[in-house]
Amino acid sequence: MTHTLMTLPFDKNALEPFISEETLEYHHGKHHAAYINNLNKLIEGTKYEERTLVDIVTSSEGGIFNNAAQVYNHNFYFSGMSSTNTEPSETLKALLSKEFGSLEAFKDQFVREASALFGAGWVWLSIDKEGALLIESFSNAGNPLLTGNTPLMTCDVWEHAYYIDYRNVRPEYIEKWWGLINWDFVSQNLAAVIAA
Ligand code: MN
Secondary structure, eight states: OOOOOOOOSSOTTTTTTTSOHHHHHHIIIIIIHHHHHHHHHHHTTSTTTTSOHHHHHHHOOHHHHHHHHHHHHHHHHHHTBOSSOOOOOHHHHHHHHHHHSSHHHHHHHHHHHHHHOOSSEEEEEEEOTTSOEEEEEEETTOOGGGGTOEEEEEEEOSGGGTHHHHTTOHHHHHHHHHTTBOHHHHHHHHHHHHHO
């Protein structure tokens, strides 16, 4: 199976001024595309050739894992942003309040962890098998599939996600990214877990 680069669910200039068209040209058009190309090359002729992306992420290591997970993570990240204003569902809001105290307290903790994560990585909102929400931080290409949880939302804190627009000021990027969250996507991910 050949993996293909997802189409962005918004125009490349739709997130300006918070995330520029230039950033998306590099982030989606170069970095994300490179992970796809690398993955397709690396799995050729291996047992991973016919597997789904999730299967590869949860059963591989080394270069195949790194590229597959980066494809999965970027699909999730780009699907999780929107140029239009969205709100968390009532169910999501209730669970966030139960776990973190309030939506605002959840934001504070998420932004703090994403700002503090050392080096390149990903910060996720996920849900565990008992139905509890949690924030999980991973270095490099990590994601909640590795801890057996279900991902709901993610922020990419690799420098390539923000360096053009914010240089080294990661907290400012995270603050602006927060306003771009596609809460419909996050709420639908939660609803799919609850329905399962
Ligand atoms: Mn990235």
